[in-house]
Amino acid sequence: MGKRNILVTGGLGFIGSHTVLCLDAAGYNPIIIDNLHNSRIEVLDALTSLLGYRPTYVQGDVNDTELLQGLFDAHRPEAVIHFAAHKAVGESVENPLMYYHNNLVGLITLLDTMKLKGCSKMVFSSSCTVYGEPESVPVKESTPTRPAASPYGATKQMAEVILKDNAWCEVQCLRYFNPVGAHPTAKIGELPLGVPNNLIPYLTQTVAGIRERLTVYGGDYPTADGTCIRDYIHVMDLAEAHVAAIDRLFSTSKQLDVLPGDPSAGVFEVFNIGTGVGYSVLEVIQAFEAATGKKVNYTVGDRRPGDVVAVWADTDKVNNVLGWSAKRDLTTMMKDAWHWQENC
Ligand code: WQD
Numbered sequence: 001m002g003k004r005n006i007l008v009t010g011g012l013g014f015i016g017s018h019t020v021l022c023l024d025a026a027g028y029n030p031i032i033i034d035n036l037h038n039s040r041i042e043v044l045d046a047l048t049s050l051l052g053y054r055p056t057y058v059q060g061d062v063n064d065t066e067l068l069q070g071l072f073d074a075h076r077p078e079a080v081i082h083f084a085a086h087k088a089v090g091e092s093v094e095n096p097l098m099y100y101h102n103n104l105v106g107l108i109t110l111l112d113t114m115k116l117k118g119c120s121k122m123v124f125s126s127s128c129t130v131y132g133e134p135e136s137v138p139v140k141e142s143t144p145t146r147p148a149a150s151p152y153g154a155t156k157q158m159a160e161v162i163l164k165d166n167a168w169c170e171v172q173c174l175r176y177f178n179p180v181g182a183h184p185t186a187k188i189g190e191l192p193l194g195v196p197n198n199l200i201p202y203l204t205q206t207v208a209g210i211r212e213r214l215t216v217y218g219g220d221y222p223t224a225d226g227t228c229i230r231d232y233i234h235v236m237d238l239a240e241a242h243v244a245a246i247d248r249l250f251s252t253s254k255q256l257d258v259l260p261g262d263p264s265a266g267v268f269e270v271f272n273i274g275t276g277v278g279y280s281v282l283e284v285i286q287a288f289e290a291a292t293g294k295k296v297n298y299t300v301g302d303r304r305p306g307d308v309v310a311v312w313a314d315t316d317k318v319n320n321v322l323g324w325s326a327k328r329d330l331t332t333m334m335k336d337a338w339h340w341q342e343n344c
Helices: 014-025 042-051 065-075 089-094 096-117 151-165 199-207 235-250 281-292 316-322 330-343
Strands: 005-009 029-034 056-059 079-082 121-127 170-176 178-180 214-217 232-234 268-273 298-301
Touching: 005 014, 005 065, 014 029, 014 042, 014 079, 014 235, 029 065, 056 065, 065 096, 079 096, 079 235, 089 096, 089 151, 096 151, 121 151, 121 235, 151 170, 151 268, 170 235, 178 199, 178 235, 199 214, 199 281, 199 330, 214 281, 232 235, 232 330, 235 268, 235 316, 268 316, 281 330
Parallel strands: 005 029, 005 079, 029 056, 079 121, 121 170, 170 268, 178 232, 214 298
Antiparallel strands: none
16 A cells, blocks of 8 residues: 555645654655744755655645645645644744744644545644643643633644534644754754744854843742743654554544444544653753853843743553653753754
8 A cells, every 4th residue: 555645735844854754754754844833945945955855745724715625635634733723822923913824824724635535544743831820830731721811822722622523624733832953963953033033043053153142021920930931842753643643543443432422423633742751941041051061141031021931741541542751851852952942
């Protein structure tokens, strides 16, 4: 039997590109669509170098119905991994309509095409931001979601509802925590497009002399050292979790969680994709300095609006049901992040 074609929307992005490599390694054939809004065509060259062949790539937008239908006719994907979305929390506050249009209308257009073309399997890129400020940590998949702190988080919450309500679609919904690091070859990583919003790219650009100083947003939070806590996960671990989810969608042996109620309801499974360990901002800085021998020039400044104090994953369900767990530690994340910064 030939390889299964898997459509990877946003496949030239940070997580998408790493997932393309892992799909190939697992015997799947990745088909990439990307509009290059948050990536560069050079990523395709890097993937070609790493794969030993040029993966199928279509430049375009998931909002383009005609392009999508043509792609499905040409490549007949058996499943979709949907990464393509805007994901900057701050930007979503400044331009909510762009986020609702791109993230939700894009998803709906994709679902319309999948249904029309008879493709019913999706791995969806969700986020721990759906938990808002959790009442307790670590968060389980059953932890109630709270009002999102940004339009970005709201689009992820709404997308999950849309997917749950489309019972014809079998969905593996992956709630990411904080993706960091890069491929060990440093040929792909988190592209620095503009001033970084996220901690690690800002930190590595500061050490590289591109930024003058890192500001730690808040030192007076109710945590051990006063700085926020997050569950940082290596992007390679995250990419491997997507392959585990795709495998599960094609496994006939495992009983997928059918939604409660109507037995004909679809499959909608949620997994926290984190390491299960939370680190504060200061602990991350210390880990980076220990891992690389480089000094981070930082100052502790005001809190950033919208930040939650602490969130990290309970990973029991993903460990036991998906059979996946993160393998790379914070030191490896910091080393690979710095290796990428030195080479990008
Ligand atoms: C982490 C910590 C900041 C920058 C991200 C994505 C979101 C979602 C979850 C996928 C916070 C602090 C940051 C800086 C700092 N990912 N910080 N100085 O906000 O947890 O959310 O991961 O869906 O899309 O945005 O990540 O890296 O921005 O912040 O002190 O210059 O680092 O306050 O405590 P965040 P982040």
